[in-house]
Amino acid sequence: MSFKTVERKPLSFAERTYVPQILSGLKTTFKHMVKPKETLEYPEARPPIPNGYRGVPTLVKDPNGREKCVSCQLCEFVCPPKAIRIKPGEIAATSDEAHVEKAPEAFDIDMLRCIYCGLCQEVCPEEAIWLQNVFSMSGYTREEMVNDKERLYALGGTLPDDHFKWDKKKAAEKAGNAAH
């Protein structure tokens, strides 16, 4: 190994008194004082949320307004902190969507446990659960921090969807292969 000795210049008298340095420091801070402020004043101004931000997990409906979740419980099984609880339910045979067969009767996500890992979104075969841009989840009680099905849908809203899997199935059921 080779070493290179760095020559250190001795401090000049002015530098040893620190006074020029202090004055330049004061100049810098004064400039900052008159500069425009950089603070985002939060409740009024919101930060821009980048695409693909992993906020609070939500349930989404398809553009037809039908819930996409079929309560397969994959998200419940994959959830590392066990934050998701699903109670699967049948869809009544008389319903228009009877061919989907299942829909969650209850769907709770405990936000005190959720770690925003996004595995539920990854694993969902129906693209029904999405981590969206809600970043300020707060509440005063433990009960408030559990998102039930109603609130999950309210938060999730509707996302654009190319598949309409269950529409296609229904069309196939009615018209056979002629529909395609």
Next chain:
Amino acid sequence: MIDLYLNLPVWVQSALKGLIAIGVLIPIAGACSMAERKISAWIQGRPGPNRAIVPWVAWIPFFGRFLQRLGVFHLMADGAKFVFKEDVVPGHVNKFYYYIAPLVALVPALCTVVVVPFGAYFDAATETLKPLILADVDIGLIAVFAIGSLGVYALILAGWASNSKYPFLGGVRASAQLISYELSMTLSVIPVFLWVNAPGGNGTMSLFDVVQAQSGPFLSWSGVWFVFYMPLCAFVFLIALFAETNRQPFDMPESEADLVGGFHTEYGEFKWSIFFVAEYAHMTIGSGVFVLLFLGGWNPLPWVPLEPLISGLPMWLGGLIAAGVFLGKTFFFIFLFMWVRWTLPRFRYDQVMKLGWQKLLPLAIGNVIFYALAIAVIELS
């Protein structure tokens, strides 16, 4: 109104003057704590406290919003918080001294104002400038030093009575620091009084006379402020003032980083806030003394003395202008204290001691010798 005041018995006049002086000083000390928050915020690129508002002020269309953004009401919110929050007193403290320490801090801070003139008025009867002062005594500055340095007892008392290690260290540091810097501070003002007190005349330490010595007419020697004659004195005095008032970079007694808050670690609620009112009062008085000694007091500009400007005006208006000029300069120095606080990092304790004893004290002594010789040469020639 003025006549009514002048016809009152002397003791009522004094009591009124005292109440007015304290009534001005305490709000300034309170406003300083607000200013500190705002200035620190501005330097750090934040808007600072700007949310609290009193409902009926919010109804004033433009002005209310302005005051809210300025954060004026946070002071009231702070005050309310200090009064109503739970008063935690640790079980291990020495109760008597623990409770008395904040008062010991506040009393000297408010007493020093007695001998500090905060303006002047033109007395038409005697055709001379008279100081706006509570007690115009000849020992002026000596009294400020003597009473002002009593403030350190509060720090030592608080540190000791808290019966806990960090406050104790804070108190010990405060005492050592005060002694170290008091020496330089006292030495740094000697040249000023050597200059003011002509040999053979009546010796005086009055701050009013110092300002009078700086208010000469245009292009005269006595019209130049002492900061231009004696920049080194002013410099040493200013540094010592920073150390005396425990402001950064010399706030060794507090230093949150290594002492958790120092002498007031065990204090909370209103007692804690009294310590801070005392600190800001000290700072205000210190800035005022600096302005009087080196920056011409209530004279608006060098070579522009106040006396001819206000001699034609009514007494109260002239006094108001003088006090305004003086307070304006003082506020600049309070601003400087805060500006420096958010610029410089805190010294290490050994650096503070080294700076005080090895740098500042020899500088102050050399300074005194230099000015003593220079003044002797001028007097002899």
